[in-house]
Amino acid sequence: MIDAKAIVDIKAEIAEDVQIGPFSVIGADVTIGSGTVIGPHVVMKGPVTIGKDNHIYQFTSIGEDPQDKKYADEKTSLVIGDRNVIREFATLHRGTLQDHAETRIGDDNLFMAYTHVAHDCVIGNNVIMANGASLAGHVHLCDNSILGGFTLVHQFTQIGTFSFSAMGSAITQDVPPYVMVGGRPTRPHGINSVGMERSGSSPEATRLIRKAYKILYKNNLRLEDAIEEMEDLAGECDEISNMVSFLRNVTRGILR
Template sequence: MSRIHSTALVDPAACLDTSVTVGPYAVIGPDVRIGADTTVGAHCVIEGHTTIGQGNHIFQFASLGAQPQDKKYAGEPTRLLIGDRNTIREFCTFNTGTAQDQGLTQVGNDNWIMAYVHIAHDCVVGNHTVLANNATLAGHVKVGDHTILGGLTGVHQFTHIGAHVMAGFASHISQDVPPFMLVDGNPLSVRGYNLEGLRRRGFSPQRLQAVKQMHKLLYRQGLTLEAARQAIAALDVQYPEAASDIQALTSFIASSTRGLAR
């Protein structure tokens, strides 16, 4: 109990590991679960059916687990799940899910989430992402692993963003962004592929070459979407080391529901 500030209001029904630190004037509700070595800053409000993993650093004034901003919400016991080792900076707002989807908003592991980021109901954010200041995800958005969203970027509801994407400052994302791409602007434009990001993550020369070819087929050859998908799928013979990358892109294309940013 010495780790919980005397001014914090922690419901007796909440389940906090003994190593959790809670700052002054924080409010933690009865259905909250927080794992080991997580730090909750001053004036944070954590409510709803919220589960937070280990080693997270939640800075002051964050609001986690509040009801979704959805007029259809009728008090269903929907959830927010946050993984391990995330940095969540000041004034972030993460809402619980809705019954119209899976009833779950989910944030993975090792994410760097900067100030004023909003993650709306039913979003799924992967691992090792960076969401810069004021990035805003509308409901039902999915963000893949290792993706970076620049400051003031807005993402339309139901949009999917693939792994290893980088979106520049103040991007307006209203269509699905395939894995590995580099985008920015309003209206959004695909500027290339995320070469520097992939290099930093240890992509081999063959994998980088495969991504280059996939970008060329999808954006530079004037092919229909289906023709591009088939041509990309055939690259696994030429680039066997990149088979998983090729599969990731072709699967993303096949599952897109909002159309690809092209």
Template sequence: MTKIHSSAVIEPGAELDETVEIGPYAVIGAHVKIGAGTKIGSHSVLEGHTTLGKDNQIGHYAALGGAPQDMKYRGEPTQLEIGDRNTIREFTTIHTGTVQDTGLTRIGDDNWIMAYVHIAHDCIVGNHTIFASNAQIAGHVQVGDWAILGGMVGVHQFVRIGAHSMLGGATVLIQDIPPFIMAAGDKAKPHGINLEGLRRRGFTAAAITTLRTAYRTLYKAGLSLEQAKIQLAELAAQADDGNAHVQELLSFIADTQRGIIR
């Protein structure tokens, strides 16, 4: 049976699995859908066309599915989709999308989103990411799987954050950060590959060695970006272990619109 505190407000039309728990003074809007095992903390507001999967933990005072902070927004029924097993802590804000993009903000599965995080309209967040407290990402940002954003990170709109990358605390990111890279600074600068993270996720020693070579090629060899791309393609063709990772790096660079951090 659904456990809904007597002070919570559930608007007609909301769809809640029978195992959902809703804390005191929470507000659930008419177009919200909440999957099995999800718990909503006290005073949280879930509104708009918002869908949550199963086994999510939503902290107190979270605000999910609010209208995008975009002056072009005119009340269109855009969406927020949140997957399974996410932890979203206190005072986090995540907004729906805009029709200028796909109309969708999406959070994947197994993400750890700490207090006071802001994820703006049209962002796409993968799986297994970590957002430390006060990380703030603007609209249309893409965050790859296993990426880590340190506390008080600020990310410019339309930036892409590659898989397995890591941003140090208070980093300002205005261009794309490629996969596997660590960066920090009030204008993000690269600081090697995310070595410890890759080890924890089971990357082989040979794959890590290949990625280290790729990093030196991209950032330490004094090459132009076009020259580095040629050498990275040659490395990808030679490497027995790490080939797919270098190819991922190359594909990311090829698709950049804002340029990569240098």
């Protein structure tokens, strides 16, 4: 299952059924779970832990040193879950000691060609990063969020669940759950009703999220006052509770 032209360090831990293509280089301290397919010309530098049934395409760089001038060769890691698809020329870097020393990626995510995940990012499950989308350090992408092609995300930014960014967005502040953003400068443009419908959210939940969006963006309220008004709706559906919880923990303000 490992091509004779691949270079695999003897300290790497690789499940018996893992496939590794020609000219790939797998370093020490790399662990790869069963069912994972590694294409040709892939470079992995540990410590890296990769789960089961991932598909990593050719010319990707997995677990390289973080692009941070403070980094001084400390032992940090990259952890990738199960069933992720990582396409050509994607780059996923390890963490730094300035955070939790770990970049973490969940399950069932799609990283299209030329995407970049910088040091200390935390990515949930079922996330899509379209071609050329790039995360600076310490970004958190919540479950089911989608970044359109060539979206750029500022460091320390949080992207809420089921949020959606249009092609070419430049995100410099937190994006609340269920909100769509786009344009230059990037601004909110309604809710991701299609994503909510596909997730199984009820029509009533979508109606309440629309109401919350108006409170947040149309009523000229301070964020604290908008949250307080939205809390009156929080008991009516989980989606509103998720939004309120997110807004109470924003770190950079929200995109408005």
